[in-house]
Amino acid sequence: MNVDAMRKVVSDLHAELVRYGLVAWTAGNVSGRVPGEELFVIKPSGVSYDELSPENMVVCDLDGDLVEGAHAPSSDTAAHAYVYRNMPEVGGVVHTHSTYASAWAARGESVPCVLTAMADEFGGEIPVGPFALIGDDSIGQGVVSTLKGHRSPAVLMRNHGVFSIGKDPKAAVKAAVMCEDVARTVHVARQLGTPLPIARDDVDRLYDRYQNVYGQRSPR
Numbered sequence: 001m002n003v004d005a006m007r008k009v010v011s012d013l014h015a016e017l018v019r020y021g022l023v024a025w026t027a028g029n030v031s032g033r034v035p036g037e038e039l040f041v042i043k044p045s046g047v048s049y050d051e052l053s054p055e056n057m058v059v060c061d062l063d064g065d066l067v068e069g070a071h072a073p074s075s076d077t078a079a080h081a082y083v084y085r086n087m088p089e090v091g092g093v094v095h096t097h098s099t100y101a102s103a104w105a106a107r108g109e110s111v112p113c114v115l116t117a118m119a120d121e122f123g124g125e126i127p128v129g130p131f132a133l134i135g136d137d138s139i140g141q142g143v144v145s146t147l148k149g150h151r152s153p154a155v156l157m158r159n160h161g162v163f164s165i166g167k168d169p170k171a172a173v174k175a176a177v178m179c180e181d182v183a184r185t186v187h188v189a190r191q192l193g194t195p196l197p198i199a200r201d202d203v204d205r206l207y208d209r210y211q212n213v214y215g216q217r218s219p220r
C-alpha cells in the first residue's frame with residue numbers, strides 16, 4: 001500500500017468514527033502508517049468530517065513533521081508519531097473522546113473485564129494511562145508505556161479519552177468502537193449492581209481462541 005492508497009483508507013475510516021457516534025465536532029482522528037516508509041497519514045487539523053477527502057489528508061514523518069499537505073496535521077499528531085516510533089508493530093492509531101470510555105477516563109478507572117467480548121478483544125481490562133498535557137511527547141509516552149506489554153489495544157488516558165492501536169488503521173478503529181461499546185455496557189451494568197468478574201483462566205482461553213482461531217483476526 002502506497003501513500004495515496006493510505007490517504008484513501010484513512011480518509012474513509014473517519015466516517016466510521018461518525019457512524020458509531022464516537023466523535024463530536026472535529027475531536028477525533030485516525031492515522032495509518034505507510035508500509036515500508038517512515039511516514040504516516042493523518043487527519044488535517046480542524047477540518048470537519050464531511051469535508052475530509054483523500055486529497056486533504058496530511059502526510060507526516062515519524063517525528064510528526066509535515067511532509068505533504070495543504071493543512072496543518074491534527075493537533076494529536078505528536079502522540080501518533082510517538083506511538084509509531086516506539087511500537088513498530090503498530091500500523092494504525094485512533095484517538096477519540098467517545099462518551100462512555102471518556103467517562104471511565106474522567107474517573108481514572110479502568111474498565112474491568114466482565115464481558116466475554118472484552119476478553120476476546122482486549123484480553124482483560126481496558127487500562128488507564130497517565131494524565132498528560134497536549135504539546136509534547138507526554139501523551140504518546142503515556143499511551144506507549146501503558147500499552148506496551150498489555151494485551152489491550154486501547155488505553156483510557158486519564159481525564160482525556162481513548163487512544164487505540166492496531167496492525168492497520170481499520171483494526172485501530174475497530175478497537176476504538178469496541179472500547180466505547182463495552183465501556184457503555186459495563187457502565188449500564190454498574191447501575192443495578194456489581195458486574196461479575198471473569199476468571200483469569202477463562203479470560204485467557206477466550207482471548208486465545210478469538211485472537212488465534214476465530215476468523216483471521218490478528219491485530220497486534
Ligand SMILES: [Zn+2]
Pocket residue numbers: 095096097160161
Ligand atoms: Zn483528545
